[in-house]
Amino acid sequence: MALRNLITNAVKFTERGDVRIDAQTRDGGVEFRVTDTGIGIPSKALPALFKPFAQAHGIESRRRGGAGLGLHLVKRLVEILGGSVEVESQVGRGSTFRIWLPRDGSLTPERKRTEQTQHTRVAA
Numbered sequence: 309m310a311l312r313n314l315i316t317n318a319v320k321f322t323e324r325g326d327v328r329i330d331a332q333t334r335d336g337g338v339e340f341r342v343t344d345t346g347i348g349i350p351s352k353a354l355p356a357l358f359k360p361f362a363q364a365h366g367i368e369s370r371r372r373g374g375a376g377l378g379l380h381l382v383k384r385l386v387e388i389l390g391g392s393v394e395v396e397s398q399v400g401r402g403s404t405f406r407i408w409l410p411r412d413g414s415l416t417p418e419r420k421r422t423e424q425t426q427h428t429r430v431a432a
Contacts, residue, residue, distance in 0.1 A: 348401050393407050
């Protein structure tokens with residue numbers, strides 16, 4: 309779901325140029341990169357980018373569709389899986405989003421609680 313969201317956003321905001329998806333092993337995990345040559349994100353918008361309902365391009369984002377929840381959900385899901393998400397961007401040049409996930413499948417405390425809750429619901 310996280311990669312799908314990043315790829316969809318990259319395609320949505322890239323009218324010309326290309327979108328690349330790469331993966332490589334790094335630091336005991338796997339790093340996925342989604343890079344585009346789209347409109348880019350203003351540096352002042354980057355700190356709030358992963359907050360709910362944040363939209364870096366306001367009217368432009370709404371015109372292209374979206375409520376400003378996708379990147380927030382990407383960050384939450386990746387963190388539950390024990391990973392991290394980062395972005396680099398330049399207006400007019402494009403963006404690169406990186407997701408890193410641990411290879412060993414280790415669970416973060418939050419993910420353990422989520423799984424325990426799900427097991428409790430199933431057992432009830």
